[in-house]
Amino acid sequence: MGKRLLVLHGPNLNLLGEREGREGGRFADLDAALKARAAALGLELTVVQSNHEGVLLDTLHAERSRVEGVVVSPSSLFGSYPLRDALEAIGLPALEVYLEALGERESVVAEACAATLEGEGFDSYLQALERFASGDLTGESSGEDEGDEEAEEAEADEEALEDEVAEEPVGLAKTLGRRGSGAKAPAAAPASGSRKTLGRKVVELAVPPASVKTLGRKSPPAAPSEDVLSRALVRSRISDRLAGRLSPADLATWARSWWTRVQGGAPTETGQRELLEDILQRLTLANIPATRMSETELVDWMTRLEG
């Protein structure tokens, strides 16, 4: 049996998506995404949401001998000393997650957690599951936090490319937090042929599997490179869609533009070309009402695209 984890959601997260009045990215979608990723990683989850601090504490106490770790999403209870103390009291490894970046909000709960994953929408949670599955809670042994030159260069390239296409309309995340600072804007879809292509020749590049990235409070991670079509890149776009940061039409446009680039010889992740072409075709079709993709299908694709 895999590791058993408690996922604890704090106040108002039951209304996720609904209160922002947007499609997708609802609490049920988050639940589905968590279940799919847990199944893929062989984890067993107990998921509890409450709007009451005391219930969150009682749940921690009650579950402490049944689970081996906690993913806590304090939501607006980020400043809760009782929550911090309960986590410390039960002594289980914990990771703290936020959909949005904390910005200037100081989390007290963080004091009882090995790390904070924030600003990545559903991915904050999914990456917490991955860390538990890998046993590397802080992300340090995978070199996530080392700021090596390659990662920094990739980030700089990505930023430059985002600037280039900043004029293009993208579905932006709605603000959930008090300051509305954090959620990472999705990279805009490149206009077809606007980036370097490599002629007709099909090029496949080795791309490291979906990295669990540095999610330190101060330095948000680089998004997967937009230069190479990789499973990580498609997963990140689907996850933007599931989190409501990207509309179905935006996702279809992004997929169609990549389809054109791939047909023109743009590089794809080694050995994944066929799968990636399949998903691009499917996502492109998803814009037509008759062949629209359900959240469940999107979550299934997330699993198929696991590195």
Ligand SMILES: O=C1C[C@@](O)(C(=O)O)C[C@@H](O)[C@@H]1O
């Ligand atoms: O609902 C949200 C989102 C949030 O929970 C987060 O995870 O970023 C933070 C809360 O303050 C806010 O009310």
